[in-house]
Amino acid sequence: NAGVMQNPRHLVRRRGQEARLRCSPMKGHSHVYWYRQLPEEGLKFMVYLQKENIIDESGMPKERFSAEFPKEGPSILRIQQVVRGDSAAYFCASSLKAPGGANVLTFGAGSRLTVL
Amino acid sequence: LAKTTQPISMDSYEGQEVNITCSHNNIATNDYITWYQQFPSQGPRFIIQGYKTKVTNEVASLFIPADRKSSTLSLPRVSLSDTAVYYCLGGGSGNTGKLIFGQGTTLQVKP
Numbered sequence: 368n369a370g371v372m373q374n375p376r377h378l379v380r381r382r383g384q385e386a387r388l389r390c391s392p393m394k395g396h397s398h399v400y401w402y403r404q405l406p407e408e409g410l411k412f413m414v415y416l417q418k419e420n421i422i423d424e425s426g427m428p429k430e431r432f433s434a435e436f437p438k439e440g441p442s443i444l445r446i447q448q449v450v451r452g453d454s455a456a457y458f459c460a461s462s463l464k465a466p467g468g469a470n471v472l473t474f475g476a477g478s479r480l481t482v483l
Numbered sequence: 484l485a486k487t488t489q490p491i492s493m494d495s496y497e498g499q500e501v502n503i504t505c506s507h508n509n510i511a512t513n514d515y516i517t518w519y520q521q522f523p524s525q526g527p528r529f530i531i532q533g534y535k536t537k538v539t540n541e542v543a544s545l546f547i548p549a550d551r552k553s554s555t556l557s558l559p560r561v562s563l564s565d566t567a568v569y570y571c572l573g574g575g576s577g578n579t580g581k582l583i584f585g586q587g588t589t590l591q592v593k594p
Contacts, residue, residue: 371526400582402584408586409570409586410527410570412582415581458526460527467511468513468514468515469534470515470582471517471529472527472529474527476525476526477524477525
């Protein structure tokens with residue numbers, strides 16, 4: 368019973384390139400969340416998606432960042448024209464239930480993006 | 484949003500009991516209190532969740548007073564491997580999914 372799978376675990380990009388981070392939620396989970404964590408800091412909410420729908424993207428920068436969770440396949444966080452400030456660990460989580468109440472998130476191991 | 488406040492850091496020694504208190508004054512009526520643990524270079528891991536009174540599992544206990552404005556995570560007889568960051572969450576923003584983690588409490592267990 369695999370947990371939340373994220374890939375790649377490590378990604379190096381030069382400024383101006385695109386970064387694509389993938390997340391496969393736990394089996395049966397239809398709620399996906401993306402968080403960003405800078406070194407020595409806490410987790411910052413970016414976006415919450417259900418299958419084929421973006422529910423809350425209030426934590427995601429309006430430019431260069433996009434996320435999707437298609438009917439088939441993993442959720443993808445896409446960062447276009449990366450800058451050095453995008454260097455961080457990006458964590459994906461999934462849940463069985465909708466947010467609120469007794470909701471529990473299961474996190475992946477994270478994808479660490481380094482922008483040169 | 485249920486904003487949480489917890490100590491930035493705590494030190495303990497092996498074998499001691501550690502209590503980490505979190506305040507969540509604005510927690511919504513239907514929201515639970517959930518604690519996560521994060522080791523360096525790993526994703527957070529669920530520890531325990533409760534609504535009120537006391538919850539205990541194989542890892543920890545969670546004490547929640549009647550007013551639910553705070554909660555205390557209790558780790559019995561900590562070991563070096565319990566050194567981690569502990570996050571308290573008091574629910575999300577309605578149904579939008581915006582769960583706020585905050586800075587967490589960095590627990591350092593010493594030999």
